[in-house]
Amino acid sequence: MSYAFTFDASACSGCKACQVACKDKHSLPVGVLWRRVYEVSGGSWQPQGESWATDVFAYNLSIACNHCVHPKCAGVCPVDAYIVRRDGIVYIDESKCMGCGYCAWACPYAAPQYHPELRHMTKCNFCHDHIDAGLPPACVAACPMRVLDFVVVNDWLPVISEKHQPLWDLPATSHPYPLPDFSRTQPHMALKPHAGMENELEKRVTNREEVQPRRQVRLTARQEAWFGALGILGVVSGESLLILFTLLGQLAAGMAVVLALTRLPDWKLGPFFQIGAYLMVAGLFALGHLKTKKNAWRALGHFEKSWLSREILMAGVFGLAWLVTLVQMAQQGAGPVKLWPEARFEVALWLPALAGAAFVYSMAQVYRIKAVPAWNSWRTEAAFFLSAGSLGMMAAFRPEGLAGVWLPLGLLLAAKAALALSDGSRSFMTARRLRVAVIGLAAAGAVALAGAPGAAAGWLSAAISILIIYEEWIGRWLFYTAPDERVM
């Protein structure tokens, strides 16, 4: 048996008594909305003589956690903080959460929300204290229109009126807007549709500022465009530490691969040492982005289910491989490095490169989640490996300049430009266009390197490096805006 919310959209006024009652029950600050109400509207206005004809419509959707049949939040949690009760209620053991926010991305319904005062994730728990006491959840008891209710559902006894559609029994593609059509979680919600849900007109959430408090920085369109293009929005985005972590991590991995490919015969301790340093700093940024760091150790125990745990594991493997090789290098001095002095092959040199590649791959897998369609494609892997390649090359050849690798670098940049150009996203277009232009400029610079004299090549390399850092920063920030582009 499971619990499900039932919602009669046809008569919901959107008064938000449910939302406020929830906040009162759970003491939620402004910006945390376990339950929220989406206002959808559409239709147009046509002049008709001296009057107006219109087909404008509007409806409301009150939604909290749907306590899904397949709760993705619980599935991806790297610290196993989620508890799924026998009656289907999904809630968070707040003492375990490390505040990584992964569940918020994985949930198609924006149920898990970060609580800035408690510094961990929180979500609707169906008021299970009420349920256990035989009382309805606070939101249900609040509804002045009596359109929000809950039922117990069993396979053999669907206790739902005929007019309510059990959404967990319907494919997500037939769920009404703004419920996402990509969801695979089978939400435990039954809905009686509003007439406006069933028309063919284009629909839009008109109160996004009321339901997506994440985006509460109020900027004009022009400010948003330029602050985005200048990279300032990336700094204040709340994901800045993640941007730094992923870029530096990929830089380290890319450097390992580039060094393995190009410097096999005579590795030097200096550049190789930097790989570890970058990785270490990246790790600090990663730790920094966790809101409850004391629980971070818990992430080490869930490799079997969470890509975020695996990412941490691969970072560790990468670091270990680097350390082993570093020790060998230190002991054996300059020249070919073998895993042990008598070894026949120089396989040891490839060890950190392979581990780095695996690390980048696991990083990409973290973002291969269905709930963020923009991430859930080969483009994520492509973007991460291209970043690793270009940043790695830049870092590995920093002392002597990029002239020697102008061709591979130019090809990487061209691939990046192609990837950026074929991106279907329509937000922050100023920043996107500017980034493509910068990549193009860097690529042109790489070509120019082929014929540039020594001194100019040095300056040109430095300029290209700056362009790459800029476009990577913008690109990664844009990458992290993808969850905000979702309707929910």
Add this chain to the structure above:
Amino acid sequence: MSRSLSNPQSPIITIRVGCPAHNCGGRCLLIAHIENGRITRLDTDDRPDSLAAPQLRACPRGRAYLRRQYHFDRLLHPLKRTGKRGDGHFTRITWDEALDTVAAQFARVKSAYGNSALFVPYGTGSYNQLNGSHTARRLMNLYGGCLGIYNSYSWAAINAATPTVWGTLVTGNQRQDWLNSRYILMWGWNPAEMRDGTNSDYFIKLARQNGARVVCIDPRHSLSAAALADEWIPIRPGTDAAMMTAMAYVMLSEGLLNIDFIRQYCVGWDASTMPPGFESEESYTDYLLGARDGTPKTPEWAAAITAVPAATIARIAREYATLTPAVLYQGYGMQRRAYGEQVVRAGCVLAAITGNFGIPGGWASGLGLQAPDGGGMWTVFPTGQNPVKAAIPVFLWTEAVLRGKDMTQADGVTGVPRLDNDIKLIYAVATNCLINQHANVNRSAEILRDESKVEFLVVQDNFLTPTARFADIILPACTQFETWGVEDGWKYSDEVILQPKLVEPPGECKSDYQICAEIAARLGIGEAYTEGRDEKAWVEYCLSVFRSSRFPDLPTLAEFLISNIGAYSNPVTQPAIAFSDFRADPLAHPLNTPSGKIEIFSTQLYDRHNPAEIPPIPKYIQEWESPFSDADYADTRGKNQKEKIRVNPRSFVSKKEFPLQAIGHHTLHRVHSTHDNNDWLGEAFPQRVFINPLDAADRGILDGDLVRVWNERGELVIPARVTPRILPGVVDIPQGAWWAPNETGVDFGGCVNVLTSEKWTPFAFGTAQHTIMVNVMPFDSSTVDPLESKGKTVQPANKKTGQR
């Protein structure tokens, strides 16, 4: 007070308590969870839910109450003004100093000018029997009286106009009867947001489930339109009477009416039913057919005025006339307009001629107080008789400050031919009407800044409201959770709700009653004021009044407290029907009108001898500020008043300076101006100007952009919400946001009243605040001009607009 059931040892106690009353139109029940002297949580009504006695579930304003109760900005100590009045600089003083000062000022003004220079303004910021301005009214009445008031900001025109048709305000059936209706016109009525009685929206939902077709006519696609209506018909604000008139024309011309029936019940319908002596006057049929003015009131005529397509008007007319019994419920926003009386009368006439009165499922329209006895009892707490006979319409208080001694019955003065005083002292209890909620904030502010006019202003409130910023002395009042109170169900009253004192007041806050009692003691009338009672004893008194009238089986206070029941409901199993006796036998049960019949033609109105503005039959009259005319600006800029400009819906940017109509709906963020500082409600319903995408596109406004909204009276700057849910040519700025002017007078709080006009309706002397034109443009911080009106002399409204 029961301990928590689950754990008898729990330190948490739960108490059922009436939701603090603020004139929202709802009266609801909360359950307070109290821990260590602090309310930690609020639940709502958990009693059994039935049609006859439904649960009184609170709306978000009640549910978010703790954010107001424990707000960091609560006034905690008496304050004395230090800077210039209105500058907002205060210093803390003792209660003794505050009350001594107030009492001394009362005595000074009384001896210098007389009692009629004292004034307690309209105020509903705290509105149960033991809290609010009526405590001050009792004090004044015992002290020899003060200038009286009548009317309200809410219902002036509908209060005055309904009896001109029906002879009474009790025109409503009990709401359970809506389930018997086949057709419900929610005309400018938005129960989902303004809460016109707890559960009114819920009853409409049930009526719809029962088969009623519900149509919403409103310039806004309101929450009610989305949740309750099968169809939304957008209409140009201020033109509802034109659509109603055209509907009557359709009914007449298509033979949908039973003319014999109309002649039996109504006067003024046609030549044969004119009252004796008025046979030669224009009848309603004459008006509809254009017999005198040459303009038949066809749907095409109305379409050009209302923006509603003619075919739609005709269809709604047919539906309302034939899908009987039907309800035409009039909202109150459309009567807070230039000729608000006309729309009330036109609606009542539609209900009358279609025979939708006096029958189950019908509705006589008009104010609709609940049959059989008018419902809620409003003020049970005894305020006593006012020895000062003079009274003014509440909306004209600024006139009484500026030119009280010039005010006569032509200005709505009652009780005396002419006032003998200007207002010199204002005791403002639980009111933000002096600044925020009155029309034309910049004008009111300038009037109050002049210390030679109102010589002393004391404000008693929970917060430093825009009105309180103008006080000479501020008295910190407690909230309704911090003292005793009792309330009954507002307009639709079938319950009595107890409000026990839950927690101690913070700081030095005191109850309204206690403050008034202490002032009374200083004035030597302490004993007379209290009659030896404290708040709790007065609750007992009020309960006995309820028990002796509408609630014979009402529990005693002790029984209420032991059972912790919170609310006592009179179940409505047989909903009462207004005018059922008149309908059954109009001769035996005549109406309380001069003719005893339904007065389509009113001799009372004829006697006003102002047919252009107070016609004896309901007419559509073009408003003084309207998209069709520049008339309002003629006064200041000498333009031709006769010039009429046809509105071409295809051209959105008019050449006119103020091409957009502005309305200010009642938002769920606030109850009027109460709760404006409540962060949970601000999150749920942020203050925005709502604008149609067509109007926004013409101005380069994107959703979320900061915009300027201004007219010649003032300017405000807030973000825009671009939404198709409003008629093109109309913007909506929810009323009640707190005025927050910058140093040049531009309001950044979103207070619509910086734009509204102090001009009043002709018959009721009521507010016409919704009748305004504005312009909207993107905000550019470099181009904000200082308000032109700054430094301008404030004129009485009649001097500016011409004596009516």
